[in-house]
Amino acid sequence: MIKPFERRRRITVQRIKKKKSPFIYKSYSKKPKHTWLKKRKAAERRFRNAGLISILIAALFLVSLVFNIVSSGYSAFTGTQIKLSITFQTDLVENDAYRKIIQNALLDVFPDVKTRKEKRALFVLTSRNAVYELRDLVAQDPELIGTKKDIWLPAASAVSIFYKQRLLEESQRIGKINGDQAKWITLLAQSQRMKVKFNMPFFQNGDSREAEQAGIFASTVGSFFTILVCIMLAFPLGVATAIYLEEFAPKNWITSVIEININNLAAVPSIIFGLLGLSIYLNFFGMPRSSSLVGGMVLALLILPVIVISTRNALQAVPQSIRDAAIALGATPTQVVFHHTLIYALPGVMTGVILGVARAFGETAPLLMIGMVAFIADAPKNFTDPATTLPIQVYLWANNPELGFVEKTAAAIMVLLGFMILINLLAVYVRKRYEIKW
Amino acid sequence: MAKCERLIRASLLACTMLSVMITVLVVASVFSETMRFFSNVSAFDFFFGTEWSPQTAMRADQAGGSGTFGAVPVFLGTFLVTLIAMAVAAPLGLFSAIYLAVYASPRFRLWIKPVLEILAGVPSVVYGYFAVITMAPMLRAGGEMLGLSIASESALTAGTVMGIMITPYVMSISEDVISAVPKSLSLGSLAMGATQSETVKKVILPAALPGVVSALLLGISRGVGETMVVVMAAGMAAKLTVNPLESVTTATVQIMTLLVGDHEFDSDKTRAAFALGFSLFIMTLFLNILAVIIVKKYRERYD
Amino acid sequence: MNTKKKTIDTHTDNDKSEIRMKTQSLSVFYNNEQALFDVSLDIYNNRVTALIGPSGCGKSTFMRCLNRMNDYVEGCRITGKVRLDGFNIYKDNVDTILLRQKVGMVFQKPNPFPKSIFENVAYGPKIHKLTSNKDELEALVVKSLKRVGLWEEVADRLSSPGTSLSGGQQQRLCIARAIATEPEVILMDEPCSALDPIATARIEELIAELEQRYTIVIITHSMQQAERVSDQTAFFHMGKIIESGNTEKIFNDPDNQKTKDYIGGKFG
């Protein structure tokens, strides 16, 4: 038994006198003499640098990704136009031969073009859609018929890229511009007949076979329809499930099985949900293929567990004392939840929902499986119309080897990433602005 | 009042039941198709056969003959791509997590965290695009310098990009796990004159090992189930190869190619996709449950 | 040099011991909030110096300066000098690794590594390569465990985890771990605050024994403990040293009224 000793006894043992150890002075110095210490320091440096380099690699990757996409995509936001003196010959207009009208205008500018081969090369300088623009012009203003007027018409995609990027040297030219065309474009440019303009069609149109006319409008609308369906299904269902599990469910093995179930659902590869959509929604219920309705329903499955889990976490963060206080005031269990717990947890819930939506917004694979890969030229008007989404548009264009679509792909990615950043900023804002710290 | 109360509760319960139904539905729908597939094609052939050519099965379908559904090359390809991805993501993710948790100054953390979060939020189709447009030519050029010929679609390209994609995921889980190790332990080690790296290697990592392992398992599970990157960059041909320079195919790629754009449903070919999907499901489920169990064990050690 | 003369004057009864560590007008800031104000204190060789004072007065802050553990506190800034054997340890070219090997530390809460008892004690010698082979290492571990009186209790379970020991045993294990690196100064921040009276008495006995070999600085909230174990006492208040000197003098005949009040239990 050890007894706590009273006042400290002076220890009489001879104290071991320590000599002032001069080695300390030297050994503290940063340039160690001992090789072992040298090794340790080197290991420390290596380890630290490995960490820093890893982070830098990740950051560098992001930078190169962004640089890559922006540098190859920014040009898609502008389109090139060619000014031609169009003669609206009455007979041609009546026969709907606008192509001929444009060809005549081109030949006016370059009268020496004679051979068929040369002509063919000349006539593809303008976009095929120039025809429709002329037709629209005439429809709007019939007075034009029989007159002559300078009109800006869209250039073909290859011409546009050639002109925008000033690829005047032969070696740089990729794709379809031949020597004659290069010469003509240069001449057009010198006579102020070419200009670069903000590419409105990119934001107004759907997909198109012509790169210069392809746009992201239809796919963006499709994305919004899909996300809308997804939120309308997953949000109430997920939040209700979370409330029930967290606040009302008896704690027994059934609820714990349900819990495990939902947690595991969160980690199921997204493509599996595509399989489900295909076999249940399309084959069993016969819902319309490629529609934003089915797409939204598939994505709802995908983010349901995300919402359930984040809502439960937010509810758990509300302290028990708040619930007790409400109960002590005579509130019923549902009143406690809907007047207090859920309200205080709402910022957390919303953050979770927004992040879930961000995930759904970028999802591609399960939507491909339910047939949202179709070529969609017009924006969907309702939930059952065939639709496509922004990430799928990216996928479709990325598979198109034509040069004009490369810049379109990158530009669509820029828009997609822009949306993602906006959604995430929204989540950050909600969290920073409204979250209650307990 | 009490009626209203009961109504709300009942509807909450109904929602919960619906959610649970969905999880059951996912499994049931995939499982039933898989079973129908295995009633036509022997499971042994599927799991151990080495030739995968479902397209020929389509042509022979009229005659009722089944094609060759040996999924070994498909699984091997999945394994290969995931392995490459983890070879990138494990060191990058772990080292960055350690740097962030141990070395980084608060200012540096403040700046770099959003960058890594953006990286984690980039849709996978964008990574796929990057793999095709940038990574593949880059690797090919690099390979040429070393005298290697790398296919334009290769396991290496897909795996590398997928690895970068998984890195922020592995990193954020590992960082949580490392930060969860009590500070007193690392201070105890540092107070004895250990360097930071010794503290990390000998005290923090051993203590956080289960968490780190489960972070890696979750990373693997992400890689196995990832679709877009491999669809765009890995290739379609099912080759029995472990050469990372060649094009390989993965389970997710095969599911996509078998089902996308195909309106007809009732054939061995489409059901094979479900069998692949089911295998995928089981694999990821196993990895996730394992990860959760490991983490739980580890939490208990500190609580 | 001035300070040295002054402090020695006030400690005439200790004239034989030499000064091991000293701080000279040490000030510490946490994010521009000053926690220590111009603190100067001498710490004598082979003596126990007790730091006492009310909570938040800066004792731990002061102690962390002595082995530069403040380097790991974010936003911490230090001015003034801390000398070990006359050498300013805050000089740029000081190697904190060697410094901390010489100035060991024991924490308030026992913090054994989640390793075996043996590995816990062997950790320091291994990283510093104090031994050249396994036998030497084992001998050193055994010696350290014996010195803290833990050997009999754990001899047959050296490979069980350090966390499986009782609180008092864990704290002694941590002390054993600290002395296994062969330090010259040992810092103890409230080493007994998490322990019961019996374990506390055991540690106090241990400190009395260790005093013969080591220079010890100890923080305690127990006046009795300070009186029992220490030779020198420094009383901190609001980031300043109000009074320091021989323990007997401080406890029986303090110069300062505040010291008297604190020791008498009027505040703190």
Ligand SMILES: Nc1ncnc2c1ncn2[C@@H]1O[C@H](COP(=O)(O)OP(=O)(O)OP(=O)(O)O)[C@@H](O)[C@H]1O
């Ligand atoms: N890491 C830190 N960051 C900011 N301020 C700190 C930090 N550590 C201590 N402080 C502040 O410095 C002052 C002194 O703290 P210190 O921990 O040294 O007190 P103490 O005397 O050890 O108290 P106790 O007896 O309670 O352990 C306190 O006002 C405290 O708030």
Ligand SMILES: [Mg+2]
């Ligand atoms: Mg303290």
